[in-house]
Amino acid sequence: MPAKVVEYYYDFSSTNSYFATFLTPEVCRRTGAELRWLPFYLVHAFRHNNHSLDKEPRAKLAYFWRDHQRWAKRTGLPFRMPSIFPIKSSQALRGAIVMQQWGKEQAYIQEVFRAYWERDENIAAPAVLGQIAVGLGVDANAFLRESQGEAARQEVIRITDEGIKRGVFGAPTFFVGDEMFWGKDRLDFVEELLRKSDEH
Amino acid sequence: MPAKVVEYYYDFSSTNSYFATFLTPEVCRRTGAELRWLPFYLVHAFRHNNHSLDKEPRAKLAYFWRDHQRWAKRTGLPFRMPSIFPIKSSQALRGAIVMQQWGKEQAYIQEVFRAYWERDENIAAPAVLGQIAVGLGVDANAFLRESQGEAARQEVIRITDEGIKRGVFGAPTFFVGDEMFWGKDRLDFVEELLRKSDEH
Numbered sequence: 544m545p546a547k548v549v550e551y552y553y554d555f556s557s558t559n560s561y562f563a564t565f566l567t568p569e570v571c572r573r574t575g576a577e578l579r580w581l582p583f584y585l586v587h588a589f590r591h592n593n594h595s596l597d598k599e600p601r602a603k604l605a606y607f608w609r610d611h612q613r614w615a616k617r618t619g620l621p622f623r624m625p626s627i628f629p630i631k632s633s634q635a636l637r638g639a640i641v642m643q644q645w646g647k648e649q650a651y652i653q654e655v656f657r658a659y660w661e662r663d664e665n666i667a668a669p670a671v672l673g674q675i676a677v678g679l680g681v682d683a684n685a686f687l688r689e690s691q692g693e694a695a696r697q698e699v700i701r702i703t704d705e706g707i708k709r710g711v712f713g714a715p716t717f718f719v720g721d722e723m724f725w726g727k728d729r730l731d732f733v734e735e736l737l738r739k740s741d742e743h
Numbered sequence: 744m745p746a747k748v749v750e751y752y753y754d755f756s757s758t759n760s761y762f763a764t765f766l767t768p769e770v771c772r773r774t775g776a777e778l779r780w781l782p783f784y785l786v787h788a789f790r791h792n793n794h795s796l797d798k799e800p801r802a803k804l805a806y807f808w809r810d811h812q813r814w815a816k817r818t819g820l821p822f823r824m825p826s827i828f829p830i831k832s833s834q835a836l837r838g839a840i841v842m843q844q845w846g847k848e849q850a851y852i853q854e855v856f857r858a859y860w861e862r863d864e865n866i867a868a869p870a871v872l873g874q875i876a877v878g879l880g881v882d883a884n885a886f887l888r889e890s891q892g893e894a895a896r897q898e899v900i901r902i903t904d905e906g907i908k909r910g911v912f913g914a915p916t917f918f919v920g921d922e923m924f925w926g927k928d929r930l931d932f933v934e935e936l937l938r939k940s941d942e943h
Contacts, residue, residue: 581792591800592800592802592803593798593800594800598793598794598798600791600792600793600794600912601794602792602907602910602912603912603913605910606910606912606923606925609923610925610929613932617932654923707802710802710805710806711801711802712800712802712806713803723806723809725806725810729810732813732817
């Protein structure tokens with residue numbers, strides 16, 4: 544049997560990724576799939592597509608917040624609107640690459656999402672990211688130095704460019720093999736496909 | 744107990760409205776809610792919001808078609824991509840107003856969606872709409888004359904303007920009281936709210 548893998552493109556600045564970051568590990572647990580976290584510069588993809596949130600109708604943005612509140616209620620996740628939005632997420636994304644060496648990738652990613660979307664912290668600030676590292680038992684100086692380094696930066700660029708080539712235009716985006724799914728509201732389709740692959 | 748009502752804004756040119764047009768009556772049947780069909784000039788709302796499908800990234804439009812195929816499979820609805828897209832839906836929308844007097848509104852709307860999204864017919868052509876009227880036992884000449892008349896046109900404009908004022912920016916959009924929901928993929932939230940109102 545081939546290994547079941549979910550590739551998950553996320554960005555900390557994406558509200559829908561907040562929800563997916565806590566729901567997707569549950570989907571993978573239930574289906575025995577491996578989860579690969581792929582930090583994605585959403586702003587880079589938006590620029591590539593000449594897209595901007597400013598171009599969205601005001602009624603749509605207002606509706607999105609209502610929709611997020613409904614999902615918060617349904618999932619029990621304590622989502623709240625941050626005071627800084629959108630936010631520069633690049634260093635936080637690089638941090639996820641750096642955390643791999645200490646086996647703290649998922650814990651770090653979930654903690655950054657909580658800091659921004661639950662506790663309204665400024666995740667663009669190195670001090671805030673350093674605090675998160677400390678909370679995970681990682682040396683803040685080592686973590687921050689590597690997060691600001693060229694290797695992590697290049698790796699996030701590589702992942703983002705590869706994602707765009709594969710057709711990623713937003714976050715969260717999931718791949719199961721060649722099948723792409725976009726949105727927190729498509730995880731049921733992801734799960735269905737993972738279960739179906741058991742039947743073979 | 745106040746009557747339960749779902750107000751449903753649709754446009755024939757909207758793929759997602761195709762799915763909602765067959766799924767929403769089922770939601771209303773299961774919950775004992777009344778369904779109000781509201782023909783909506785989507786192109787008018789897009790113009791209002793300075794929005795155009797041409798501005799959407801190509802990767803997103805490609806993904807949408809894949810998503811529609813998945814919904815077709817899940818729902819069993821025989822959706823297929825029409826050869827004329829987008830299509831001018833104004834006369835077909837006015838026809839829905841005209842059909843009310845004969846009690847054929849829902850049957851007509853579902854038939855127009857089938858003609859366009861299942862059988863690839865040109866629903867911008869009066870001859871095609873006349874055929875649909877005949878199939879419903881309605882005199883095609885009377886139907887077409889009224890569909891081209893000013894009263895039906897003004898009524899669709901009124902409904903569309905009112906929708907835009909309420910925050911409608913796309914289709915399908917549903918209202919249950921003041922709560923607005925957008926997308927075929929939010930009908931589970933609509934159904935949940937309708938059931939909750941039973942508890943009071």
